[in-house]
Amino acid sequence: MDLVRRDGAERSQPYSYSVVGFLDSSQEIEYVQCRGRCQHDEKRIGCHLDCYSSISIETFSQTYEVTAPDFEPSHIANCQRSRWLRSWLASIIRRATHSRLPLEVCSDIAVRALDQQTSRRMAVWYAERKCGEFARNVSQVALSKKIYVRYAYFEGTRYIARLTNAATNNRDILVFDPLSQTPAARLYVSSDHLGIRQLLFVNSSSKPAIIQEPDVWWKTICLGIAWGLPQAVYKHVRLEPLCNAELTYRMSVVPCNHPTTTAYSLCWNQSILTLHAHTAGENFDCYHELRTMDESALWFYMPLRVGEVVTEIWKCDGSLRSAIALLLVTNRERSSYLGVQPQQGWSRSKWTLLDRPTKSPSTIYLMKTALGSLLGFESPKPDDHNPSPRVGWPTSSYPKSRRHEYFAWTSAKLDDVVDIIPCRRYRQGSKTISGLLLRYIDGQQACVGQIRLDQLQNPICVDRDCKMWFEFSLTSDGPIVSGIEQSREAPSLSKGENWFRVDWRGDLEWWYSKRQCQLSHQGRLSPETMQ
Incomplete structure (x- = not known):
């Protein structure tokens, strides 16, 4: 990455980009990213080395003026941009060959040609050409005319x-x-x-x-009335911060207690990033937003029962006044803890009641920032008569962990389970089982571990004459679940693996962090986590 003046005339030495910061080895100066909007003079623009080397100084300023983003786009927007770049290059190839090649062949050539460096150079070339067509101007229009x-x-x-x-x-x-x-x-x-x-x-x-x-x-x-002084035209939204972050004033909408809502998901990555309401037949764009793609992101899933609605929303604060979890309480006297567990030595009583939604459909507003999220509600702040809600805490001990390693905990009953759906994810190039979605004889659902709907596998019908065996692989980061089988006897072992037996009764507890996990069942523990 280069730091470049806005006129493109001066550039720094190359740096390795990091959201934390970077070090100027020649001057022994450490640069850190501003928290929120930058208020400093002499701002510099971060550019890829190959992007800056592909553009002339004469056109840099105009190109930057057109392409500079107002905010950091999400991973979804970047993927859409990459797809368009491939289709654009494919159309150029097709025209260059006078349509002799099928469009599918041209598309395949474009995919193979556009590696990361070539994609950047093509994007810069396109931007330079297009920006020459745009002239910056400020104009006014009268509302009394068309x-x-x-x-x-x-x-x-x-x-x-x-x-x-x-x-x-x-x-x-x-x-x-x-x-x-x-x-x-x-x-x-x-x-x-x-x-x-x-x-x-x-x-x-x-x-x-x-x-x-x-x-x-x-x-x-x-537009309706002319006022002598500016008036607020937006509805009042009560903001509840979940972290210490500067406001972005970009609010997305989360339906609450809508009849089509089937479940809620929460993503945590050093702070609460997003809350999502699932509906049947939806796409899975919620899993592909910025920072939620990181392997360190943890997902929490709360399936809803028929007729079940949320009646209370609580937040649990950690040691630095940043929320580590939300607790959703329903009309079925059921509560779901969505977030990481308080670490050893932390208090379990730092609770704040955020809202009491009505049973009818309403809206929760979500303001996302680079450091976390804020929730917005249209209702007045609720009276908090109870100092803390009823919460189900783990019966097993907090696993061994490294400094700044956070563990999540989930638990579910194994009685009356009719099938299980493993959730399989890729971690450092290897497949792991991050959690299980359980379905019961009465049609209800529960989950243990980490659940993402876009990573669910085929259901496994439960054979109650067999036991469930979890295959644990011991990695340099700690134990992970690499497989699952049903068998009367323990399956054969491979080198560096262990099997953990689970009977179809009692509660199964599943601890997990970004790098390892540990199960507990009827007083027995799976392989111990690593510090």
């Missing part, structure tokens, strides 16, 4: 290039007419990290049907 927009495309995405009251050709599209029979009272503006995508002028009675998209954020502007 308003037209002109669009521009960048990396396959449509953005608004300009607004005007006078259309010059058919490229200018009408979006607002002051003489319309349904006068507009609000303006909805959608944008992503690069620019404005859409303007919607609507009246006060209409609510456009919009599907929430990753990295696309909406703002509301009131």
